[in-house]
Amino acid sequence: MSVAPAELESPATEFAPATPYICLVWNDPINLMSYVTYVFMQYFGYSREKSEALMWDVHNKGRAVVNAGSREEMERDATAMHEYGLWATVQKDD
Amino acid sequence: MSRPFKRKKGAVVAKLDGNERRVLLHLCDEIVELLSDDSTSEAPQWARDLGLAGVGEQRETPTDPVVARLLPDAYEDAEQAGEFRRLTEAGLRAKKLSHVEVVRRDLEQDPPVVITDGVQQWLAFLADCRLVLGTRLGVTEDDLMWPGLNPQKNLYLYLAFLQQSLVDVLIGE
Numbered sequence: 001m002s003v004a005p006a007e008l009e010s011p012a013t014e015f016a017p018a019t020p021y022i023c024l025v026w027n028d029p030i031n032l033m034s035y036v037t038y039v040f041m042q043y044f045g046y047s048r049e050k051s052e053a054l055m056w057d058v059h060n061k062g063r064a065v066v067n068a069g070s071r072e073e074m075e076r077d078a079t080a081m082h083e084y085g086l087w088a089t090v091q092k093d094d
Numbered sequence: 095m096s097r098p099f100k101r102k103k104g105a106v107v108a109k110l111d112g113n114e115r116r117v118l119l120h121l122c123d124e125i126v127e128l129l130s131d132d133s134t135s136e137a138p139q140w141a142r143d144l145g146l147a148g149v150g151e152q153r154e155t156p157t158d159p160v161v162a163r164l165l166p167d168a169y170e171d172a173e174q175a176g177e178f179r180r181l182t183e184a185g186l187r188a189k190k191l192s193h194v195e196v197v198r199r200d201l202e203q204d205p206p207v208v209i210t211d212g213v214q215q216w217l218a219f220l221a222d223c224r225l226v227l228g229t230r231l232g233v234t235e236d237d238l239m240w241p242g243l244n245p246q247k248n249l250y251l252y253l254a255f256l257q258q259s260l261v262d263v264l265i266g267e
Binding site: 029030031032034035037038041042048075078079082083084085086087088089090091 | 163164165166167168169170178182185186189190214217218221222224225228229233234235237254257258261262264265
């Protein structure tokens with residue numbers, strides 16, 4: 001009988017977080033507005049209207065909350081944004 | 095200038111001449127050089143390809159601002175950012191390098207370049223190229239970007255043109 005391998009650490013280890021987390025996308029002077037809109041449509045499945053509104057929030061306010069949920073989910077979203085070249089961060093929704 | 099990307103029978107076709115393909119291949123090399131992880135060069139190739147080499151190693155925010163923009167912090171808090179980086183940075187590097195390989199494969203076929211299943215990879219690759227050039231050029235919101243004598247700036251603008259054309263095709267304009 002073999003010994004079960006030790007579980008790999010995952011970025012989020014909290015169980016059933018009481019406080020939800022949010023994923024923020026930050027403004028940058030490089031990414032095209034149309035591209036940012038498209039990424040929101042493609043990755044989150046948001047409508048074009050919602051994606052454009054979020055893109056304008058990012059542009060005008062410097063950042064926008066693009067999703068909320070568990071820490072694990074928000075970390076997955078932030079990583080996906082980084083894969084697309086957008087800058088995203090995760091934080092507790094205080 | 096005509097639109098470089100068009101949709102034809104379900105696939106996206108890129109009309110790129112020899113010089114354009116050479117420039118993009120050069121950018122492929124550049125991204126590979128920027129994202130290759132020296133700390134994992136001892137690890138087997140398969141582990142590096144899968145982003146499994148170097149997971150769990152202590153990592154700081156990259157000192158080169160260009161690399162830091164490609165692999166940004168996911169938390170404002172430095173300690174949390176470091177912890178997240180320790181577990182995910184290798185995977186993000188591998189993912190971005192896999193985008194480069196898809197683009198390279200498409201560029202090395204005989205023209206026209208037919209993008210069958212790699213449209214998202216192309217988009218992400220073009221975005222990364224713009225991040226590299228834009229960060230180096232120190233682009234700000236207020237910059238009026240016009241083609242001029244600076245080849246880096248012209249390349250940056252050309253990539254915006256390519257990216258916009260591809261987004262237009264995908265959004266359906």
